[in-house]
Structures are given as structure tokens and as C-alpha cells.
Amino acid sequence: MSRPYRFALIGCGFFAQNHLQAWAEMSDVELVATCDINPDSAAAAAETFGGTPYTDAAELFANEELDFVDIATTPPTHRMMVELAAQHQVAAICQKPLAWDMNDAQAMVRAMADADLPFMVHENFRFQYPMRKVKEVLDSGVIGRPFFGRISFRTAHDVYSAQPWCMDAERMIIADVSVHQFDLTRFFLGEPDRLFTEAIRVNPQIKGEDVATIVLGLPGATCIVDTSYESSSDHSTYPQTFVTIEGTDGTVTLGPDYHLQVVSPAGVHEEQLVIPEHSWASEPWNCIQDSVVNVQHHWIHCLESGQTPETSGADTLRVLDLTLGAYQSLDTGEPYRVGSML
Ligand SMILES: NC(=O)c1ccc[n+]([C@@H]2O[C@H](COP(=O)([O-])OP(=O)(O)OC[C@H]3O[C@@H](n4cnc5c(N)ncnc54)[C@H](O)[C@@H]3O)[C@@H](O)[C@H]2O)c1
Incomplete structure (x- = not known):
């Protein structure tokens, strides 16, 4: 090429x-x-x-x-x-x-x-600028060994006008949004080996679930993925994802409006992250739009270098296993043993 x-x-x-x-x-x-x-x-x-x-x-x-x-x-x-x-x-x-x-x-x-x-899945949340910053903190080791995570996406934004197919989908918010949070769980903490799902439909006009909580077990760690299209707050933070990772020596938190806090033995570090700008991008989408640029640069880098993409097709089978497993857990009321469908 x-x-x-x-x-x-x-x-x-x-x-x-x-x-x-x-x-x-x-x-x-x-x-x-x-x-x-x-x-x-x-x-x-x-x-x-x-x-x-x-x-x-x-x-x-x-x-x-x-x-x-x-x-x-x-x-x-x-x-x-x-x-x-x-x-x-x-x-x-x-x-x-x-x-x-x-x-x-x-x-x-x-x-x-x-x-x-080469085959890559456009899984863009891990390519969001703030997620790369959280990962840098984890990789630096300042918070020690992570043992707890919470990855949260909650909004009351009307997602249905732009994506009307979400109204008719029998399987909705887990497949639409939690899927990204599962990939973030793997990015930050490693591979889960079990999970359990609670989910409900709050909006009576749609077919699938619009509020979901999934507890994922990993070796030596627990992660909560919570996702909602029905949650009001003091101001709209759509489409931001919030992250808390607790480790043996400290905690890293990505809060509303891209506020990053790192608590470690060195003290408390606060940082207001600034999303890289693009002439065509606009708030509140700018972080997602910037992540699309990062995904596409990664793809081109992989084509050039022969490197396997971070979110290759093969790697993404694990995310799909978590997603389908989350629905299986919801249907059966039982925990899902991760990897059973691979
Ligand atoms: N990564 C993210 O943050 C993110 C956000 C939104 C949507 N998505 C994903 O992007 C994909 C598209 O979602 P969308 O909301 O843009 O949907 P959409 O319905 O707006 O766009 C899909 C387009 O595909 C076209 N299409 C359908 N069948 C086709 C065919 N056989 N040949 C050619 N074109 C065909 C449709 O006419 C439509 O224009 C989905 O997989 C969705 O999950 C990802």
C-alpha cells in the first residue's frame, strides 16, 4: 500500500x-x-x-x-x-x-x-483524550495496584432524535453505550472473568433497556459499569464518561467537565483537561469528535507500521462477549462466566 x-x-x-x-x-x-x-x-x-x-x-x-x-x-x-x-x-x-x-x-x-x-473496530472511547490521560496515570504507578473501578455514563439528553433506531432496538443501552465502558474497563483494569447485570426500561416509549448497571469481576479487582439515558443532573454533561479508579496507593478520578484529580502519596493533583480543537468540532461533541481523529490516526499508523490495532477485530470479540454476556446475565438473573461464548 x-x-x-x-x-x-x-x-x-x-x-x-x-x-x-x-x-x-x-x-x-x-x-x-x-x-x-x-x-x-x-x-x-x-x-x-x-x-x-x-x-x-x-x-x-x-x-x-x-x-x-x-x-x-x-x-x-x-x-x-x-x-x-x-x-x-x-x-x-x-x-x-x-x-x-x-x-x-x-x-x-x-x-x-x-x-x-488489517481489521479494526472503531471503538473510540479509549481514544478520548481524557481516557488516555487516565491511562497515563495508571501506567505511571502513582496510585499503586488498581482494585476498584467505576465507569459511568448517565444523561437525560434526547439521544432518540439523532439515533431513532435506538427507540426500536430490543437491546439498547448496553449495546449502544455500556459496550464502550466494557472496553474502557479492559483498557484500565485488564480482562474481567465474571459479570452480573441489572437493567430496566424507564422510558415507556422505547423497546429496550435504558438504564443498566453491570458489576464486573477481575482478578483482584471489581468494576462497576453504569449507564443511563434517564438521569437528570444540575447541568448536562452529555456525552461525557466519568471514571474513578482506586488503587492501593491512591485514586484517579475523571469527573464532570473533564476535571482530572489524582490522589497519591505525593499529594492531590488537580487538572482541568482541555480537549484538542478541530475547526469542524463543536461542544458538547468535541471530545468524541476528537476521539474519531485519534482512532483514524491509529488506524493509519497501523497500516503503515504493520502493528495490530489496539481495538482489532479479534480483540473486539472480547468486548462482544462481555456485551452478550451482560444480556445473558439479565435474561437468566445469573452471573455470566466471561469467555463462555468465545
Ligand atoms: N463510536 C461512537 O461513538 C458512535 C456513536 C454513534 C453511532 N455509532 C455507530 O455508528 C454506526 C452508525 O450509526 P448512526 O447512528 O450513524 O446510524 P445512521 O442510521 O444515521 O447511519 C447509517 C447509514 O447507513 C446507511 N446504510 C444502511 N444500510 C446500508 C447498506 N446496505 N449500504 C449502504 N449504506 C447503508 C443508512 O442509509 C444510513 O445513512 C452504528 O454501528 C452505531 O453504533 C458509534
């Missing part, structure tokens, strides 16, 4: 606009095609960002010479898109969640591995 990397973006909907903006600020990529079953969406993206618009992904792969494809459709089409990429020897980065079931996800990972192609 030589630079600039020629790529296509499939699925030009709500979140893909961030992908398109982030790619546009990178010099080593060239958007050669856009694709959406909605012709207006494909055309609008191509008009603004370049490339030839398509409404059929198979036609796109047949016609274009691509180095990679960026898949930003919703999960039911992810497998089809990844298998098309594998058939055409094209590397792929695909939005989360990779799939709704393990068979589909494993088939995608196998197809890309058999074709010997």
Missing part, C-alpha cells in the same frame, strides 16, 4: 459525518468513493468531501481500487460489508458494535484473518 491511502466510506449517516470531517483533515488519505443506500446521503457526502457516490456496496467494491474501507452503517450490515472487503482484498475499519451475535463477529474476524488483512 502506498500513500495516500485510497479509501471509501460506506454508510453516510449521523455518525459518519464525524468520520468524514476527521478524514478530511488528514493528509495521507484520499476519499475515492462514498456509499449509502440513500442516494441523497451518498451524494451529499461525495459533494462535500469528494469521491464517487454509490448506492450499492458490491458495485463500489467491483469498480474501485481501494486500500481500505471505512464502514459506518448500522450493525445488521457490518458482516456483509466486511466479507465484501475480504473478498476484494481490502483492509477494513468498522463501527462498533461489530455485530449483534458472536457467529457473525467471528465470521468477520475469520474472513479478514484468512485474507491476511
Whole structure:
């Protein structure tokens, strides 16, 4: 592969606009095609960002010479898109969640591995600037050995106007948001080996669960993942994630409005984190938008260096196992033994 990397973006909907903006600020990529079953969406993206618009992904792969494809459709089409990429020897980065079931996800990972192609999942929360700062604190060792974590995402923001599919999803907030928090749990604390879920539906107009709490057990540590679309607070902190990690020598806390506090034997360190700016980004989305840039830079770095992406397809099977396991625990009322579906 030589630079600039020629790529296509499939699925030009709500979140893909961030992908398109982030790619546009990178010099080593060239958007050669856009694709959406909605012709207006494909055309609008191509008009603004370049490339030839398509409404059929198979036609796109047949016609274009691509180095990679960026898949930003919703999960039911992810497998089809990844298998098309594998058939055409094209590397792929695909939005989360990779799939709704393990068979589909494993088939995608196998197809890309058999074709010997790089494959990354666009799991962006660990690429948020404040999460990298928390990880730096943990890696520095100042709080000692972590034994407790809480990763919290609670809001009353109306998520349904921009993502109407969330209203009809039988499985909703765990698949939509806790999935990111599971990946953060792994990023900060390592691999869980058991979990237990409590979840309810508060909003009567939706089908799935909108408030969930999952307790994860790790060797020598416990982590609580709590997620809600029904929680009011004194001011909106959407779409921020809060983190507390307690260790044997101290505590690191990422609180509202990106306030970082580190309590350690050296004292109390307070820091107001400033999210890197992009001309197209705007509050309150700026942290997420910046994370998209970081994901995409990581992907290009991996293509260049041959490094396996942090959130490779294979690695993401573990996140899917936690997500499906969380629903199994909810359905059975029993703890889930992590890894049982792998
Ligand atoms: N990482 C994050 O922070 C984050 C945030 C929001 C959404 N997402 C993920 O992004 C993905 C897209 O979500 P969204 O909210 O943008 O959805 P969306 O419905 O707004 O966009 C999906 C687009 O895909 C198109 N599409 C559907 N089937 C297609 C096909 N067969 N061929 C070509 N195009 C097709 C649709 O027409 C639509 O324009 C989901 O997987 C979602 O979980 C991630």
C-alpha cells in the first residue's frame, strides 16, 4: 500500500459525518468513493468531501481500487460489508458494535484473518483524550495496584432524535453505550472473568433497556459499569464518561467537565483537561469528535507500521462477549462466566 491511502466510506449517516470531517483533515488519505443506500446521503457526502457516490456496496467494491474501507452503517450490515472487503482484498475499519451475535463477529474476524488483512473496530472511547490521560496515570504507578473501578455514563439528553433506531432496538443501552465502558474497563483494569447485570426500561416509549448497571469481576479487582439515558443532573454533561479508579496507593478520578484529580502519596493533583480543537468540532461533541481523529490516526499508523490495532477485530470479540454476556446475565438473573461464548 502506498500513500495516500485510497479509501471509501460506506454508510453516510449521523455518525459518519464525524468520520468524514476527521478524514478530511488528514493528509495521507484520499476519499475515492462514498456509499449509502440513500442516494441523497451518498451524494451529499461525495459533494462535500469528494469521491464517487454509490448506492450499492458490491458495485463500489467491483469498480474501485481501494486500500481500505471505512464502514459506518448500522450493525445488521457490518458482516456483509466486511466479507465484501475480504473478498476484494481490502483492509477494513468498522463501527462498533461489530455485530449483534458472536457467529457473525467471528465470521468477520475469520474472513479478514484468512485474507491476511488489517481489521479494526472503531471503538473510540479509549481514544478520548481524557481516557488516555487516565491511562497515563495508571501506567505511571502513582496510585499503586488498581482494585476498584467505576465507569459511568448517565444523561437525560434526547439521544432518540439523532439515533431513532435506538427507540426500536430490543437491546439498547448496553449495546449502544455500556459496550464502550466494557472496553474502557479492559483498557484500565485488564480482562474481567465474571459479570452480573441489572437493567430496566424507564422510558415507556422505547423497546429496550435504558438504564443498566453491570458489576464486573477481575482478578483482584471489581468494576462497576453504569449507564443511563434517564438521569437528570444540575447541568448536562452529555456525552461525557466519568471514571474513578482506586488503587492501593491512591485514586484517579475523571469527573464532570473533564476535571482530572489524582490522589497519591505525593499529594492531590488537580487538572482541568482541555480537549484538542478541530475547526469542524463543536461542544458538547468535541471530545468524541476528537476521539474519531485519534482512532483514524491509529488506524493509519497501523497500516503503515504493520502493528495490530489496539481495538482489532479479534480483540473486539472480547468486548462482544462481555456485551452478550451482560444480556445473558439479565435474561437468566445469573452471573455470566466471561469467555463462555468465545
Ligand atoms: N463510536 C461512537 O461513538 C458512535 C456513536 C454513534 C453511532 N455509532 C455507530 O455508528 C454506526 C452508525 O450509526 P448512526 O447512528 O450513524 O446510524 P445512521 O442510521 O444515521 O447511519 C447509517 C447509514 O447507513 C446507511 N446504510 C444502511 N444500510 C446500508 C447498506 N446496505 N449500504 C449502504 N449504506 C447503508 C443508512 O442509509 C444510513 O445513512 C452504528 O454501528 C452505531 O453504533 C458509534
